[in-house]
Amino acid sequence: MAAATTIDVSQLSKAFGPVQAVSDLTFTVEPGQVTGFLGPNGAGKTTTLRMLLGLVRPSSGSATFGGVGYHDLEQPLAMVGTALEASSFHPGRTARAHLRIYATAAAIDAGRVDRVLTQVGLAEHADRRVGGYSLGMRQRLGLAFALLGDPRVLVLDEPINGLDPEGIRWIRGFLRELAAEGRTVLVSSHLLSEVQQSVDRAVIISRGRLVYDGTLAGLEMSAKVAVDAPDRAALLSALLAAGARVDPTDAGLIVKDIPAADIGAIAQRAGVPLSLLAAQQAGLEAAFLELTSDEPPPRVGAHAAPPVEGAQS
Template sequence: MTTTAQRTDGARIEVRDLTKTFGSFTAVDHLSFEVEPGRITGFLGPNGAGKTTTLRMLLGLVRPTSGTATIDGRDYRDLENPSATVGSALESTNFHPGRSGRDHLRVLAAAGGLPDSRVDEMLELTGIPAAARKRAGEYSMGMRQRLGLAAALLGDPRVLLLDEPSNGLDPEGIRWLRGFLRHLSSQGKTILVSSHQLQEVQQTVDDVVIIANGRLVRSGAMSDLRGAPSTIVRTSDPDRLVGALRVADVMAAAGDDGELVVETTDKRLVGDVALRAGLPIWELRDRKADLEELFFDLTEGTNRNLGDGATSPPPPTERDAVSGQEGANE
């Protein structure tokens, strides 16, 4: 990847009716969604919802029981140049603890036919050149996250699959990651990010895919999650303002802590109505999508890992991983 503003063509991710069972347990259940180029998509769900299993199926590490998970219209095993198409960081612990960060990347670069200069470029890009000669076993969690991201970017991939990339990052690191992912998406890259940090996701992503118990519960653009655009208003007499707005053919309803949710984005209209009614305006702002509220509304009470008798999904076994690799080599 270059650091210029040059755009690259992304690749569309398509998951269609994807299902994965481990014995009697269904980890992913007829899941379907798309991830578009040039956009950052958050992949969300409670623990055990099937996120990591889905990402592993996209990468050919686990073979689907049924359905498809394609990148640029192809299974991972059919990609002509996988490292130039897909970069992934699913774990931040898959480093040899005695090998330096730079040597870890050099091994990966050699396997992909890439020059060592690419390694140095990625170390600079992810902000860890000073730690490049330290053993990876001495890295902090945040440093390991950056090293994993550098590894994912070595082949200048069109698609990035990232599992919890902000884990272990301090506030400055999280801010850096947000801007870095936005820079990559501006180049046209397709980015799918699995995360539990909902407030951070809300500030980072363009679209979300929310799953629970292996099934899709909601997907779409962040801007569309809460339905019709609206405005939050606070005043001294909310009931009186509701009546005045109704006369102006604008509907409003009580929200949290005495606020009103007004079904319009025309703040000048709301202010004019309040002025005619002789009411002060204490607050007037756009109502933004609250991802955390939506997430818990959609998933609360549906998590199979909560409550008596709940069962957790078994972790993918070595046999499952080998099966996926065999499938990728067929």
């Protein structure tokens, strides 16, 4: 495997007629870690991946691998390994025959076929027809194809879908191993719970727009803090002056994305005694669901933006 490569998505947009599927999407995927590309069904994930892989033409913006678009790569399978659909195999072919066809077409050493089949745990099933494979076995065959060219980058769409608990544990460790080798690994999912034990960073979109780009720890820190004071107006003024995002309620103020200790310090500097200061940390899944709810998503991170109706997955 050659030197590691970043994925760069810059101001990427795609409209299908009146439907804005993806709008002004910008993020970077770094080598040596697993990045989760997350969002509910219909958020625009698959459209984004298809633009990245040259299967859909963007309305504007760019998506590149080390600064090069997919169609301009000299050896695509050696740069990017992809697994987009677990069902895109000829049912009458064996797994070994399927991979040999692609290896021949891409001038890849035929020895790679058996190596990747072993790597994904399909060696003993290599001569079975794919039509008899379970969904989990087809997922593994998709991974074998993605690894065929020993690529620097892996782009995997919903790779955990259809796997049993043992398969899920296996793929979590497998993704970690790939990243530890210095590869760039981008994994899409509509459920944070599926990938949170295997990803280092999360890129979350909702209705075609970015709503979060950062670590899972940072996502959990986006929980709210309830705060109040006898002089609520003075507290609100101090928090807004400090750049806080504040939602007034009948019971007090709800502050987002600022730790409770920092809120206390803001109040102290403003000379405002507090009557309430309580973190309302609800965990990763709650933070994810809030970011991707039907309400307009909040801005989180440098590239976050308001939603667009009608985005497609």
